[in-house]
Amino acid sequence: MDQAPHRVTIREVAAHAGLSISTVSRALTGSRAVLPELVRRAQDSASELGYRADTVGRSLRTQRTGTFGLVVPDLTNPFFPALVQALEHAARSRGLSILIADTGNDPEVETAAMNTLLDRRVDALLVSPVDLEASREGLISAATTVPVLQIDRVIDEGIPFVRVDQEAPVKALVERMIATGRRHLAFIGQDPRIATSREREVAFAQAMSERFAGGPLRSVTGGTSPQSGRAAAETLLSRWPETDGVVCANDLIAVGVLEHVRARLAGRRIAVSGFDDTLMAQVLELTSVRQPVQQLADLAIAAAAHPDRSTLLATRAVVASEVVFRRSTD
Amino acid sequence: MDQAPHRVTIREVAAHAGLSISTVSRALTGSRAVLPELVRRAQDSASELGYRADTVGRSLRTQRTGTFGLVVPDLTNPFFPALVQALEHAARSRGLSILIADTGNDPEVETAAMNTLLDRRVDALLVSPVDLEASREGLISAATTVPVLQIDRVIDEGIPFVRVDQEAPVKALVERMIATGRRHLAFIGQDPRIATSREREVAFAQAMSERFAGGPLRSVTGGTSPQSGRAAAETLLSRWPETDGVVCANDLIAVGVLEHVRARLAGRRIAVSGFDDTLMAQVLELTSVRQPVQQLADLAIAAAAHPDRSTLLATRAVVASEVVFRRSTD
DNA sequence: ATAGGCTCGGCAAACGTTTTCCGGCTTCGC
DNA sequence: GCGAAGCCGGAAAACGTTTGCCGAGCCTAT
Incomplete structure (x- = not known):
């Protein structure tokens, strides 16, 4: 069928322009001064032939x-x-x-x-x-x-x-939950080996200890999905039934928590927040931290x-x- | 500070193994037979020196x-x-x-x-x-x-x-909506210049004309987001108030429609479906087409x-x- | 026994580009 | 009017790899 179309090389541009390869290269990249007249000739030939420098050749030479x-x-x-x-x-x-x-x-x-x-x-x-x-x-x-x-x-x-920075937003979340009357806050994390989740958890622990010195640290971790969020909410609320505010390390988790809360605990006023301000947070009216x-x-x-x-x-x-x-x- | 660490080249591997460059290349890539003994020597030297072939050089030569x-x-x-x-x-x-x-x-x-x-x-x-x-x-x-x-x-x-294929799923959606008692179906598309959206619309029109020959084609298009979905739902329902089923070209749109329906038209039983089976569809219990x-x-x-x-x-x-x-x- | 063929190692070319180096020309200062 | 110092074009090397070609050695078949 149709052959692989031949790509124009700088050599052909040089020939067409009646210049040396070096001059064309310099004219096109501007790596050194070239007489304006020659620059024009090089550029004209290049665009006429449809030349586009091959990045592979360039990379080999420049090492970038x-x-x-x-x-x-x-x-x-x-x-x-x-x-x-x-x-x-x-x-x-x-x-x-x-x-x-x-x-x-x-x-x-x-x-x-x-x-x-x-x-x-x-x-x-x-x-x-x-x-x-x-x-x-x-x-x-x-x-x-x-x-x-x-x-x-x-x-x-x-x-x-x-x-x-994870500290400020977590602190702001905790403060807000407290300001709206919550006292028994908890954290739901993703896998603790995920750096950001860990940092959010630490920030949460710190914010809490500043407000409730010596209080219990309510914290649970699980996967990163609504399903695991729901599961985590379940174990969390069975372990600490008094919980009335949940900071989640992630919107996906928070969505699961929200589902659980809105479905099973419709009467209770439990605050929930997530992280990342994803589309889902916007749709579900979930408080979140915009990255x-x-x-x-x-x-x-x-x-x-x-x-x-x-x-x-x-x-x-x-x-x-x-x-x-x-x-x-x- | 620390210099850019020198990358090992095939030349050094060859020297270390006491072989020619060609032999090393062939031994490592298997592009031609090489005596087993020499293959081993090449491989040993390569791994000892931590050699990894440079793709740039290779690409230049092989043109891939x-x-x-x-x-x-x-x-x-x-x-x-x-x-x-x-x-x-x-x-x-x-x-x-x-x-x-x-x-x-x-x-x-x-x-x-x-x-x-x-x-x-x-x-x-x-x-x-x-x-x-x-x-x-x-x-x-x-x-x-x-x-x-x-x-x-x-x-x-x-x-x-x-x-x-867009035809079968759209047809299945329409059939289902009809089977559950809906008669006044409509379509909400994304920008009509988007190929898939257009195809879904055409499939919808065809499925409808098969069932309701000569009936009106209720169709509206807008952007690809919950917001524009909500807006589209609004204009759709004001133009054709009898609508009781909406096939959307996309989950994001469908979510907007769902919001509108669940919030403003809580009494009415309006079917909604989307496309792509995104996480949001799962969470919101939205019927969708899994790609x-x-x-x-x-x-x-x-x-x-x-x-x-x-x-x-x-x-x-x-x-x-x-x-x-x-x-x-x- | 020898011609022909197969196997396989190594030399060198090639891929397309940038850049060093050389050298011719111009300019400038004195 | 002459030496030094730019400016700038072109030849050629280099980047790292694969591969066409050559030829040495070996095997085999007649």
Whole structure:
């Protein structure tokens, strides 16, 4: 049938323009001064022939691919698509591309994925590590080969990161629940090996101990889904029946809790809050913590795109998030 | 600080093993027979030195990158993360990678993104085109350079695709609504320039005309979000107040409709259905059409990964989907 | 016994680009 | 009017890999 169409190379552009390859390269990339007349000739020939520089050849020579590896734990969790989208836009606006890997919450897959990305010679690795412990070794080892940036989830302070502050919003949630008359607050976390969930739990414990020194710490952990949220709510309320406010580490969990509360405990006035301000939170009128995804992405890409790697290697950024109060905490 | 760590090249492996570069290459890739003894020596040296072949060098030589470009319209729509995840897994299990681009529903961005992916010399382009018309030109032009596979949304039958049948599920929905006593059915679509939405609308019109020949076609279109779903429901019900069943082109829309119905029309028994069987549909007990995402992804990657491009170029696949009935259509 | 064929190691070319180096020309200062 | 110092074009090397080709050694069949 139709043959693989021949791609125009810089050599042909040079021939067509009656210039040397070097001159064309310089004229098009602007890497060194070229007489305006020649620049025009080069550009004209290039566009006439439809020339577009081949990134593979360029990468081989420059040792930079203009590509980042992005490793996320689970695209099923709506927070990550939002993050990916923001990162991809930020990257593309600078002419950079993103190789994506979804690890399905498996640390071994994660390490393997990072290695295949390294083989592809990405300029940097953006990672939201799966597991506080099991991900560490692979992460550290990757960091010896390429600049690594932990994004959102940070499991090793020695490696650059861009994260969200968890303390303030959790404190604000607790304060609000107390202000609306609740006294017996509880926390429902995801797998405790997830960095952000752990941090939220710690923040919760601290906020509580400031208000109710010596009081019991009501806390339960489970999976990351409405189903497990419902189950967690059940065990929580059977263990501490007095509970009248629940801070969840995640919207998906909170939705499950909400279901349980609205269905089984319609009479009781139990506050519920989540994290991530997903679409579901908006629809179900669930109080949630909106993540500054855009800011996170901009910081990450800005750091990763910086020409000298020392900037990236020095990145330790924490950005603030904002609680969106809705009916679920009225 | 610490210098960029030197990556081991095949040349060093060859030196260490006392073999020629060619032999090492052949031993490691198995591209030609090599004496077992030498294979062992090559492999030992490779693993001892921690050698991993550089994909950039290889790509330059072989003219294949082992990378696909994936272009999706909007990761905010939960259908696409699911698709991306499935595609990425299928690709990685074959040692292939995916460069992702989110076009934010903008055909111009889409064309630009496709071009930057082409510069990266992807082996194939997997695209869910934004717009039935505005996307066509860019798509066709890209297809002259690289194998292109339309995935889910197809806007040009001349270009290979992997899609989902819309007719059967829509018909099943209509039948069910009729079977449960509804007579005045309506359709709410997304932007009519979205291929799948249009197909669902056509299927709806056809199913209806089979049952109610000559009856009015109640149909409204709007955006892809609960908000616009709610708005659409409002105009729909003011225009055709008798409506007692609504087939929506999308879960997000359906959720908006459901809100409107449950809030404002609590007395009336109006059936609502969506598409994609997202988490929200499950939570809100919304009848929806589950997309065979896994199957779609497997077919797509299998076609794209096939060594000779003629297979991909011949791909025209349609897979079936399944309606999941829930309370919203009881 | 020898011609022909098979196996397999190594040299070198090639993939497409950027960039170093060289050298010719112009300019400028004295 | 002359040396030094830019400016800028072109040849060629380099990035890391795969692979076409050659030829040495061995086997086999007649």
